[in-house]
Amino acid sequence: MITMKKGLIKWFSGMTIGALLLTTAGCGGGAAPTANSGSQGGEAAKIGVISYLTGGGAAYGQAIKEGLDLAKEEINAQGKVKVDLIYEDSRGDKTEAINAINKLINKDNVVGIIGPTLSGEMFAAGPIADQAGVPIMGTSTTAEGIPALGNFVFRNALPEFLAVPQAVEKAISTYNLKKVAVMYSNNNDWAVSGYKTIESTLKKNGIEIVATETFADKDTDYSAQLTKIASLKPDAVMVSSLYQEASLVLKKAREIGITVPFVGTNGFNSPELIKIAGPAADGAIVASPWFPGKQDEKVQKFIADYKAKYNNKVPDQFAAQAYDALYIYASALEQAGSTTDRQKLRDSIAAIKGFQGVTGKFAFDEKREPVMSATVLIIKDGQFTELK
Template structure:
């Protein structure tokens, strides 16, 4: 460990100017640009996300969070990082190719893939190579069951959804619910199962379940079916693109019930696209800019200064992910021994990030508190329970 720290310190000192210039250049460049620290023995972080395509809003937020963290760490000069960035377009085959490429390029640790469908496809590749992977916004079930090298700092739907249901049921007192979900996305299929299960456990009657495709743009038939059942609350499990159109159509049809969303609804893009139709939407999130915490406020200030807009959950979670990866490599005393890095990540306990205080359970899922959020006037705010 002593020699490792000395080597890293010397590399940082020798490359301080290069680090700062490369970090700034990489972080200000186009999506997909790599960042080189200029140090020979730099840690190599491989980051994959959908930087183009239908899920790009999530991916770009994650990229911004990752680049800010790398810039901050490289700016200190004592732990140089080379960042490899690949666009997966939210396509499983692209995620598999990007993962193979980054493994071949000797990544110390992987951050990604971004979506549950991609994670399912790339998981066997990651596990076979025995390279530790920290997945940022993957919430479908059984992701970490693919192998002991796969971790995530995103809360799985089995832990997220029950909190959303129990808190909103206590708050709103609804008795009848209807559910709509995207049938062709692993995350949303999983989410609707836990919404239905938890609502029934809470004594809520699920009066209708409707499905749609993630590329659909017309939802009148499903909403008409739901309207005839007159539920007290409506659940929508989808990304924000379909979700915003569903919300607009609901309000147009005079359906003013509160709406519960899964992780796909957490993006601020939902409010921007749906406008006032998104009012009265509830989600659970690890992240809130309203937290009275110095680490949160420092991140908010740095992020807003750099990018000109506030971070969302995906940016914050990705930012934490880089610091988690670096923490594991430092405690492992290595940037090249994948087993030591994996083992150090597994031992992580009470890591203080901007999204809260994290530990990993025995399935390598995060143990972290969630916050109930409500959309009003295009913005999410914490709900005082």
């Protein structure tokens, strides 16, 4: 009996460790270690970056890192200010993010921080930066209430509650919507927050919601929800989820004959959506601050440089916002005239007005929320185009 129990524990732990190793071996991202990218010159401003570099969301962290690296090279080449980036991985985990932020602030003595990637991590890490008096800026944290964490907490990610209504209202006016169905992933904090915005925008515009269906992240079968929606014949379907689920929803919906437009939250705003859903993605609408097809010199130059540096990869929104974030830091550092004074840096970030980035004109309001406009996009023949 004793040996049996011990054997069982041993067996279980063996399996667990095996699984752990498998999952960890899957990450890594293949990039060379860049814990300390070396400082150039004495007066380079040290900026810490907390990003989701290994694990399930490493694609986001990788895009952010690529955007930042490109911006760093350009800024250092221009020579007005010198910046040095110190990367820390958070694995998308809040305790890791807390440890990383404490290391950056107290051990590396950074002047400012970019990151973390997820809103949940920011809720845990933001207050620490605020207490220590270090400016922190999220490039992808779109949940409501992030800058309210403290005076030192900023973001240049267009929050869902500003972007989503633009897409919804544009769809209402373009397609003359009367009744719609709503679907969302109910175990994803970010998708739930997007759903709430959709719901309130629809209510404000007096649109009837004929059905609200939920699913969970990583679900693969949506036939039950979509069959129900199809029977109700809505004018449009609004979906709040990440691109993996959104693409499968679109595929299934087209398969069972729902041909109405789909309006999505930021999850729709990914080239991956088109890749996975194929022709089913046509008619999907999303509002995005980042639109690679924009006829703007700055945007086109950024895309060309990015492609040159990273094997012809088209930058996504995460890369673009990270790229802008470092430029915002650089211009604030220039204004502050110091590469070590955290308070001065904070004040000059807060004072940023009329900044022209690849995601458009940019400023912070008095609540440290970004003021920027989004373009409403629709997928047509496998391409994002502006919805006019």
